[in-house]
Amino acid sequence: MAKAKVTFEDISQTVNVPAGIRVIDVSEKIGAGIIYGCREGDCGTCMMHVVEGWNNLTEPSVLEEKVLRENMASRHDRLACQAQIIGDCTVKPA
Numbered sequence: 561m562a563k564a565k566v567t568f569e570d571i572s573q574t575v576n577v578p579a580g581i582r583v584i585d586v587s588e589k590i591g592a593g594i595i596y597g598c599r600e601g602d603c604g605t606c607m608m609h610v611v612e613g614w615n616n617l618t619e620p621s622v623l624e625e626k627v628l629r630e631n632m633a634s635r636h637d638r639l640a641c642q643a644q645i646i647g648d649c650t651v652k653p654a
Contacts, residue, residue, distance in 0.1 A: 562579035563576050563579065564577055564579050566586055567612075567651070568650075568652065570593040580645070582641060582643065584596055584641045593653045596640065596641060604627045604639070608654050609634070609637050611649075613648050614649070616647030616648055618643060620639075623642075634654075637654050
């Protein structure tokens with residue numbers, strides 16, 4: 561299985577992960593600062609900024625693009641619950 565490195569800039573930690581895992585799952589496991597309320601119905605709270613490796617995440621879905629627009633996200637912001645890692649990247653809370 562392909563591996564990738566994801567760096568959480570807020571806690572200066574890099575971890576090796578299997579390709580296809582969602583950023584939020586890794587963040588939650590290692591205690592990074594990406595918060596989320598999607599499990600309580602508050603979509604958009606897990607917004608993160610992709611510092612490097614924007615192209616190493618899966619393409620945003622139509623729903624994710626809608627939520628990002630509604631939250632006035634910048635060009636390199638993504639939802640951690642939707643973005644799957646396919647290559648090395650660096651992220652931080654938005």
